[in-house]
Amino acid sequence: MEFLLAIITGLLYAAGLYMMLRRSLVKLIIGLIIISNGANLLIFLLGRITKGHPPIIPGDSKIFTEIYADPVPQALILTAIVISFGLQSFAIILIKRAYQVVKTDDLDEMNTIEEDYK
Amino acid sequence: MLIAILTGFLFAILLFFGGKKLVNHKLALLPTLIPLGLFVYFVRFIGEVSNKEFIHKTYEWIPSLGVNLSFTLDGLSLLFSLLITGIGTLVFAYTSSYLKGHEYLDRFYGYLSIFMGAMLGLVLSDNLISLFVFWELTSISSFFLIGFNNTSEASRKSALTALGITGIGGLLLLGGGIVLGNISGTYSITEMLAQKDFIQGHEHYILAACLIFGAAFTKSAQFPFHFWLPGAMKAPTPVSTYLHSATMVKAGVYLLFRMSPLMGSTSFWNNTLLIVGLITMVYSAFHSIFRTDMKGILAYTTISALGILVFLIGLGAHESYLAAAVFIIVHALYKATFFMMTGVVDHQAKTRNVTELSGLRKVMLPVAIAGLLAAISNAGIPPSVGFIGKDLIYEGTFHFEHSAILLTAFAILTNVFISYAGYVAGIKPFIGKLPEKFEKVKFPSFFLWFPPVLLGTLGFIIGLFPVLIEKSLVKPILWSIGEDAAEVHLKLWHGITPILGLSLLTIASGIILYFVLKPSAKKEAFITKFEALSPKSILENFNRAFSKFSVLWTRIFQNGYLRNYVSVIILFLIALMGYTLVDGTTYKIDYASFARLTVYEVVILTILILAIGLIVFAKSRLAAVVATGIMGYSICLLFVFYSAPDLAMTQFAIDTLTVILFVLVLYKLPKYLKLSDYKMRIRDGILSIAFGGLISILALEVLAQPVNSEISDFYAKNSYLLAHGKNVVNVILVDFRGADTMVEISVLAISAIGVFGLLKLRLKSVERYQK
C-alpha cells in the first residue's frame, strides 16, 4: 500500500510542477495547490501509515494499549492544511489584482526586467 | 576610562533625540565641551605617565573568548588621546562656525563624536579584538563624514572607496589579531609581549605580520592603497583636518608603533616598512608639487608624511623611533593648521585653487599668519618645532647602519618637495596683489581663524621650548615601546653638525624650488595623465568590469521567468539526488500487501489519479477547479482510511472553502489560454515526470529505513498524564507545541490582512493611471 501511495505522491508532485511551469497564472495557482497536497501526503506517508487506529487514547484507559498512528505528522499536516488555505487565498487575490493592473495572464508578458535596466 | 571612551557615543545618541535643538545657534559651542572635557581629563594623566606609571584597566566583555575591554594608558596612547581630544576641541569649535546653519549640523557632530569615541577606544585598547572593533568604527564614521554632502555623487563615491579600502584593512587586522591570538593564546598585547621570541619564531609570524601590514597600510594610506585619501578630501574641511590628517590616518602608524616591540626588529618587518614607507613618501611628495587644489596638495603631503613615519618605524633604531615620535606631534600641529586655514580660505573666498588665489592677507590677516606659521614649521625652518622634527629625521637616516647616504638623499628630496608644497598652500594665496573678485571677501569669524592661529603658534612655542614635550610626551612614548629614553634631549641648536647642513640644504632648495616652479593647471593635467596607471584606476577598472559581469550574470540567471527559475532548481535537484540514488534503491516491494487492498482504497486511488489527469489536461478553468476539489476530497478520504480523523475533517473543510473561493473569483480570473507550444509541453512534461519519480523513489527509500518514534512515543505516553487530553494530535497542537500554533495562527491572521489590504486599500497612482 505504501508503494501505491508513494507513486501517488510522486504523481501529485509531477502534476503540480507541470502546472507551475505553464505560462498561465491560474495554472500556477492550481499547481501550487497540487504540490501542497502532495507535500502533505508525503509527510503523512513518511510517518508510516496505520489502518484503523487513530492516535486517540481509548475512553477508559490513560495510555495506549494497542498500536496507534503516529500523531506528530498529523499535527504537522493539520496546521499545514490551514496555512496553505491562507497562502492559496492570498495567491489567488494577488493574481486577480495583478491581472487587473497589467491586463495580461501571460507570465512572460508581466516581465519588467528589461525596463529595470534602463 | 571606559566612560571617557563612551562619552562620544553617548553624546551621539543624545544628539539623535534632541540634536536639532542642542546644536542650534545659541548653543553652537556646547558640543565643544565634550572634547574639551576629555582633553582636561587626559591632561591630568601626564604626571603619572611621565613618571613611567602606566595605567591599566580591564572590563570583562567576553572572558570565555579572551576578549575583554582592557585599556592601557601609556605614553603612546596618551599622546594620541591628547591629539584626539585637543585637536578635537579646536575642530569642534571650528565646525560651529564653518557649518553654521547647516541643516544637518547635528548629524555632523554626531558622526564626529562617534569618531572621537572610536578613535580613543582604538588608541587605548590593549586587546586586539576590541582594537579591531574600534578600528572599524573609525572607518564607518569616516565613511559617513566623507559622504556628508550626500547629494554629491563624487562625495558618495569617495566615501565608498574609503570605506572599501579601510574596511578591507579592518578585516585584515581581525585576521592578524586572530593569528596572533592563536599563536600566543591571548589577545592582550601586553601579555603577548612576554612571548615575543616565541611569536617571532613561529611559522605563522610572516602571515600575522602581513595581515597587520595590510591593516596599517590601508588605514594610513600607504602606497599602493594611498588613493582613498585624496578622494576623502571631498569631506567638509573639519573632517579633513581631524580624521584625514591629524588622527585617523595615523591609526595605521599607531598600530605599527604599538606592534613594533612585539613583532619588530626582524628583517622582514623592518625592510617591508622601510621600502613601503620610502616609496610612499617620495611618490606622494612628488605628486603634491603638481597639484593646484589646496586640499589636494595637503592630501598628498599628508600621505608623504605618513610615509615618512612608516619609513622611520621601519628603520627600527633608537634615533628613528625618537624622530617618529616627535614627527607625529610636529605633523599634527602644522597639518591641522594648514587644513583649517584652507577651510577658512575656501569658506570665505569660495575657491581652493592656488592659481587663482592671491593677496588674501589684505582681507584675512590672521589666517595668513596661520598659513605662514604652518608653512615655516612644515619646511623645518627654525625656530619652529618642524626644525626639530626634520633634524631628528636626518639624524635617523644619517646614522642608519647601511645605505645611509641613499636614504638620507631620499629623505631630503621628500622634504624639499613637501616644503615647496607647504609654501604653495600656506603662503602663496596670501601674498601678491589682491584680485578684484576677492575684494569683497569678508573677514572670517573668530572660531574660524583662531584655532589655526593657536595651533600654529603652539608649534613655535614648542619649538622654542622643546622641554615642554620632552619629559611629558616624548620620553613616555619611547618607554611604551620598550626603548630607553634617558639620553633624550630635544634641542633647537645642536651646534654645527652635518645634520645642520642637511637641514639648511633642504630649506634652501625648497625656497629655490618655490621661485622656479609655479603651480599651473597644465602641470596638474600632465601628472594626472599618469593616473591611468595608478592603483586607483586599476581598482576602478576592476569595479567596472565586475559590475558588467554582474549584469551579465543577472541577465542569464535572474531573467524574470518563473518557469526558468523553477526548471533550473528542479533540474539541479534531480541531477544531484539522482546521482546518489543511481546506485539502486533498497526498497523491496511487498507484493503481499496488494492483496490486503480493500475495494474502497482502490476506488479512491483511481479517482485521485483521474482527478490529477483531469487537472492537467483540462481545457477550461471550471473543469480544473472542479478536478482540484475532487482531488482534495479523495485525499480527505485517504486520511479517513489511514487513521487521521482530524486531518480528514480539516481537509474537508478547507477543500470546501478553497472551491468556494475559486468559484467566487473564477469569472474575474483570466481564461485559460494555450500559450505554450507542443515542444515545450513535452519538455516540461519530461521534467515533471522525472521530478515526480524522484519524489516517489525518495519516499520509498525513506520508507525502507527504520523509523524513530521516540518523539511520538513521548507525546502518546504523556498526552493524558501530563496534558489531560486523549486526542494526541490536538494535545500536541494546543499544549505540547502550543507556541508553534500561536505563531501559526498569527501567520494566518497576516495572510487575511494581506488579502484585505490587496482588495480594499486604494490603488496607487500608477495603477489609476493605467486604468
Added chain:
Amino acid sequence: MKTLILRTASNYLLPILLLISIFILLRGHYLPGGGFVGGLIASIAFVLHAFANGLKNTKRLLKFHPGYLMPVGLAVSFLSGVLPVIGFDEPFMTGLWMHDAIPVLGKLGTALFFDIGVYIVVQGVTLTIIFTISESA
C-alpha cells in the same frame, strides 16, 4: 443560488452548524476535533448563510466585521499562554488544570482557552478572506 429551499434551510442550518462547531471545538481534547476544525465549520456555516441570503444579511447578522475576530482570538490564545507566567510563576504556556472534572467538558484547563482562541482566529481569518473577496468580486 438564492432558491427558497436553500434560504429556508440555511436559516436553520446556521445555528445547528454553529452548535456543531462549538461541540467539535470542545470535544477536541478527547476525540477528533479542535479549534482549527471547529473554526472552519463555523465559517462554512456563515458562508452558506451568505450564499443563501446575500452577504449583506449575513453581515447584519454578525453585527461587526469578522476581521475583529482575529485580534480577539490571538489575545485569548496569548493570554492563556501568559496566564501561567503572571499568575503562577510558571514558564510560558504551561498547562494549568482545575482539579475536578466538569461533566461533558472533562477537565478544564488553559489548553481549552488556547483552543478557543484558535477557533476564533480561524473563523476571523476565513470569514475576512471570503467576505472581502465576495464583496469585491
